[in-house]
Amino acid sequence: MLLSxxxxxxxxxxxxxxxxxxxxxxxxxxxxxxxxxxxxxxxGESGSGKSTLLRTILKLTPHDSGTLTFxxxxxxxxxxxxxxxxxxxxxxxFQDPYSTFNPRFSVGSSIALALKINDxxxxxxxxxxxxxxxxxxGLNPDLAASLPHQLSGGQRQRASIxxxxxxxxxxxxxxxxxxxxxxxxxxxxxxxxxxxxxxxxFTIVFVTHDLALVSFxxxxxIVMKSGAIVEEGETKKVxxxxxxxxxxxxxxxxxxxxxxxxx
Amino acid sequence: MPTIGPAGGNVLEINGLSxxxxxxxxxxxSIVHDVSMRIGHRxxxxxxGESGSGKTIAAKSxxxLLPSRIRVTEGTAMFRGTDLFTLxxxxxxxxxxxxxxxxxxxxxxxxxxxxxxxxxxxEPLSIHTDRSGSAIRAMVLKYLAKVKIDNPRLRARQYPHxxxxxxxxRALTAMALSTEPSLIIADEPTTALDVTIQAQIIAxxxxxxxxxxxxxxxxxxxxxxxxxxxxxxxxxxxxxxVESAQxxxxxxxxxxxxxxxxxxxxxxxxxxxxTLQTIAGQIASPFEHDSGCRFRARCSxxxxxxxxxxxxxxxxxxxxxxxxxxx
Numbered sequence: 001m002l003l004s005x006x007x008x009x010x011x012x013x014x015x016x017x018x019x020x021x022x023x024x025x026x027x028x029x030x031x032x033x034x035x036x037x038x039x040x041x042x043x044g045e046s047g048s049g050k051s052t053l054l055r056t057i058l059k060l061t062p063h064d065s066g067t068l069t070f071x072x073x074x075x076x077x078x079x080x081x082x083x084x085x086x087x088x089x090x091x092x093x094f095q096d097p098y099s100t101f102n103p104r105f106s107v108g109s110s111i112a113l114a115l116k117i118n119d120x121x122x123x124x125x126x127x128x129x130x131x132x133x134x135x136x137x138g139l140n141p142d143l144a145a146s147l148p149h150q151l152s153g154g155q156r157q158r159a160s161i162x163x164x165x166x167x168x169x170x171x172x173x174x175x176x177x178x179x180x181x182x183x184x185x186x187x188x189x190x191x192x193x194x195x196x197x198x199x200x201x202f203t204i205v206f207v208t209h210d211l212a213l214v215s216f217x218x219x220x221x222i223v224m225k226s227g228a229i230v231e232e233g234e235t236k237k238v239x240x241x242x243x244x245x246x247x248x249x250x251x252x253x254x255x256x257x258x259x260x261x262x263x
Numbered sequence: 264m265p266t267i268g269p270a271g272g273n274v275l276e277i278n279g280l281s282x283x284x285x286x287x288x289x290x291x292x293s294i295v296h297d298v299s300m301r302i303g304h305r306x307x308x309x310x311x312g313e314s315g316s317g318k319t320i321a322a323k324s325x326x327x328l329l330p331s332r333i334r335v336t337e338g339t340a341m342f343r344g345t346d347l348f349t350l351x352x353x354x355x356x357x358x359x360x361x362x363x364x365x366x367x368x369x370x371x372x373x374x375x376x377x378x379x380x381x382x383x384x385x386e387p388l389s390i391h392t393d394r395s396g397s398a399i400r401a402m403v404l405k406y407l408a409k410v411k412i413d414n415p416r417l418r419a420r421q422y423p424h425x426x427x428x429x430x431x432x433r434a435l436t437a438m439a440l441s442t443e444p445s446l447i448i449a450d451e452p453t454t455a456l457d458v459t460i461q462a463q464i465i466a467x468x469x470x471x472x473x474x475x476x477x478x479x480x481x482x483x484x485x486x487x488x489x490x491x492x493x494x495x496x497x498x499x500x501x502x503x504x505v506e507s508a509q510x511x512x513x514x515x516x517x518x519x520x521x522x523x524x525x526x527x528x529x530x531x532x533x534x535x536x537x538t539l540q541t542i543a544g545q546i547a548s549p550f551e552h553d554s555g556c557r558f559r560a561r562c563s564x565x566x567x568x569x570x571x572x573x574x575x576x577x578x579x580x581x582x583x584x585x586x587x588x589x590x
Contacts, residue, residue: 045457152545182313183484187528187539194538209458216530216539239532253462254532255487258514260523 001069002203003034003057003171008066010052010227026052027063028227034220036170039197039204041214041235043250044224050207053224054173057205058092059083070171088118091169095176097156100163101148107159108134108144114166133162136199138192154185158192165196174206178213190216211254215239223247273341274445274478275302275325280338282317282324282502284549292549294333295321295502296557302446307472307479309493309510311486315546317502318482322448324348326363327355343445361391364439366449370431374423381407381419384438391442406437410467429460433467440471450482465492486529490514495581498522501546501557508582518576518584521558556587564588 010027026049034040042050055061056068059075068075070086078086094100101110111133112126121129131141137158148156157177164172174193178186190213197204206217214221214235221238223231223246231244242248282295295317302308312318324335325347340347342363347355364387367373374383385403388394394402400419407415410433423431432452439447449468453461465488472479483489489496489510496513498506498521506519517523527540544561555570556562562569566587573587 045459154545183486183525184313184528184542185545187530187541190530191538191541210530211458212530212532215532216535249459251532253458255462255465255485255491256532257487257490257526257529258511260515260517260526 001033002036002071003205004032004067004069006031006067006069008053008056008063008068010049010056010061010063025049025227027056029066030224030227030229031066032222032229032232034203034205036203037197037201038220039206039218041218041221042205042207042224043209043211043214043221045209045250047226048224049227050224051175052227054092054175054205054207057171057173058090059086088167089169090171090173091164091167092173092175093157093160093164093177095179097153097160097180098148100160101156103148106145106147107151110148111144111159111163111166114163118167120167129166130162133166134159136165136196137162138188153181154188157181157185157189161189161192161196165200168200169202171203171205174204176208177206179208179210193217211239211250223250273301273303274306274343275300275480276339276341277301277321277325278339278341280321280324280340281336282320282329282333283336284333286332290336293502293552294549295324296552298338298499298502298504300497300504300507302478302480303494305472305476305478306494307468307481307492309489309496310480310482310499311484311489311496312499313484313546315501316499318499319450321499322450322480322482325448326359326365327352328359357391360387361442362444363446363448364442364444366432366436366439366447366452368451368454370428370435370455371423373435374431376423378422379419380421380423380426380434383423384419384434384441387438387442402441403437406441407434409440409471410434410437412437427460428456429463432456432460432464436464436467436471440475440477443475444477446480447477448480448482451484453488454483454485461488468492486514486526498525501552502549503557503585505558505586506582506584508578509580512580512582516578516582518578518582519558519586520562520564520588522584524563556585 007029008027009029012024012026014021042053044050052061056063101107108130111130115121115126115129130144134141134144139155139158151159178189181189208214218235221235222229225246231238231247242251277298277300280295280298283290284292284294298321310318323329325340335348381403385399388399388402403419404415407418412418412433453464481493493510496508496510497504500521506522517526524540524542530539542561547557554572556573559565559569568587573585575583575585577583
C-alpha cells in the first residue's frame with residue numbers, strides 16, 4: 001500500500017466571541033488503503049471533512065489520533081529529512097490555480113524553482129526541463145515566459161499540473177481541480193490526468209463533490225459525512241448499488257443529462 | 264424562426280439583439296450578436312453557455328444594468344408591450360426589481376451583512392409599492408414561508424450570517440417573488456451550493472413555477488440542471504444563439520456541433536467512455552469575430568463555407584440551429 005489511514009481522527013476546538021463552541025469532529029476514525037497506481041475518489045458535501053483529510057495527508061494539519069502511513073512510514077513520526085522528501089513525493093493540485101503561482105514570477109520560473117529546490121536537474125538544464133513539462137501537459141513551451149494572469153483558466157490549471165509533476169511525485173492530491181473551469185475545458189483536464197497517470201504511473205486522491213467526476217476518474221471511492229466514512233468500495237459498484245442512505249441521497253441529487261440518440 | 268407560442272402568449276420577446284463594446288466612440292468588440300429569444304407565460308427557459316459566452320451580459324441588458332462602454336447597438340426586447348431598450352434609466356428602474364426580478368448567483372454577497380433578512384426581503388416592496396410597514400412585514404413572512412423557510416417570524420429577525428448558503432438563496436428567491444413579477448431572471452442560482460442543496464432549490468423553483476404567474480429565464484452552464492428544469496433551451500456560444508429547442512430535444516437530438524461536443528464533454532454518473540469528448544482550443548475573444556461561424560475554429564466539421572454567415576436551419580417544430588452543415 002502506498003497510503004494507509006487507520007482510524008485517523010481530528011477534532012477542532014473553536015473559540016467564538018462568547019467563549020467555547022462545541023468541538024467539531026472534522027475526521028472521525030477514517031480508515032482506508034490506497035495501492036500504488038490506483039485512484040481514490042473522496043466525495044462529500046462541504047463540511048464533510050474531505051479537505052481536512054487532504055490537509056492531514058499533506059502534513060499541514062496534524063491529526064489527533066490514528067496512524068497515516070505513506071510507503072511504510074508513519075507520517076506523524078517523520079523527521080525533517082523525511083519530511084523534505086515526503087513533500088516532494090506528494091504533490092497537491094488545488095481548485096484555484098491562480099493561488100498556486102506567484103503572480104510576479106513567470107510560470108516557467110515558478111516551475112524551475114520547484115526543480116531547483118529539489119535538485120531535480122542542474123541549473124543549466126532547467127529551461128529544457130520546463131519546456132518538456134509544459135509539452136507534457138499539452139501547453140506550448142513558449143508560455144513559460146508568461147505571467148500567471150496572462151494565461152486562461154484552463155492553461156493555468158495545466159501549468160499548475162506541470163509544476164506538480166516537475167518533482168516526479170508518487171501521490172497526487174487533487175482538490176476539486178476542475179470546479180473553476182468550463183465544461184469543455186474540464187473534459188480536457190480530466191483526460192489529461194488520465195493520460196499522465198498512464199504515462200507516469202502516479203497514485204491519485206481526487207477530492208470532489210461531483211460524483212460524475214469520480215465515476216469517470218477513480219477506481220475506488222469513499223463517501224464522507226460529518227468527518228466519517230459512510231461508504232467505501234469500487235466506484236462502479238457503489239454508484240450502481242449504494243448501501244448508505246447518504247450515498248443514495250447524493251446520487252439522487254446529481255442532475256443527469258438525458259441520453260442522446262444519434263440523428 | 265417559427266413563433267409557436269404557449270397559450271398565454273409571450274412575456275418577453277427579444278429580436279435581433281446585438282451588444283457591443285465601445286471605446287473612444289468606436290465599436291471594438293462584439294459581445295452579443297443577433298440574439299432572438301422568447302419567454303412564454305409561466306415557462307422556464309434555459310440559457311446555457313460557457314463563461315464568456317455573453318449570457319449574463321444579454322440578461323443584464325434587459326434590466327438596464329450594462330457596464331459603461333458596453334451598449335445595445337441593435338434589436339428590441341418587447342416586455343408587456345414596451346421595448347425595454349427604449350426606456351429611460353428612470354423608467355427601467357420602475358420595472359427592475361418589480362416586474363422583472365433577479366435571483367443572483369452569489370447569495371452571500373447579494374445580501375447586506377448588517378441588515379436583518381426580513382428588512383432586505385421587504386425592500387423591493389417598500390420601494391415599488393405604497394404598502395404600510397405592517398403590510399410589508401406580513402408579505403415578507405408569507406414569501407419566506409413560500410420558499411419553505413421554517414419559522415419565518417424568527418428567521419426574518421436574523422442576519423445573513425445566521426443563514427446557511429441554501430437558506431440565503433431561499434431568502435433571495437423570496438425577495439425576487441415578493442413583488443409578483445412576470446419575469447424572474449435566475450443567473451446560475453445554485454453554482455455556489457452543494458449538490459443536495461442545489462437539488463432542493465431546483466425542486467423549489469419547479470414548485471414556484473407551478474404555483475405562481477411568473478416566467479423564468481434560467482441561466483446556467485450546467486447541462487444536467489438545465490435538462491431537469493427547463494421547458495425550452497437556448498444554447499449560446501461566443502455571443503450567438505447556436506441552437507434552440509424544446510428541453511428534451513436539445514439532449515436527445517442535438518444538431519449543432521457545439522451542442523453535441525458540449526454534451527459529450529460532460530462526465531456521466533453511470534456509463535463513461537475512456538476519454539471524454541473535448542473541444543479543442545478556447546472561446547474566441549470578442550475582438551476576433553468576423554461574420555462567419557464563431558465556432559468554426561474549434562469545430563471538427565468546419566468547411567470553407569463556414570467563413571460565411573451560417574444560416575438558421577429548422578429541424579421541425581421549434582428546433583433550430585445556426586450551422587451550414589446538414590447531416
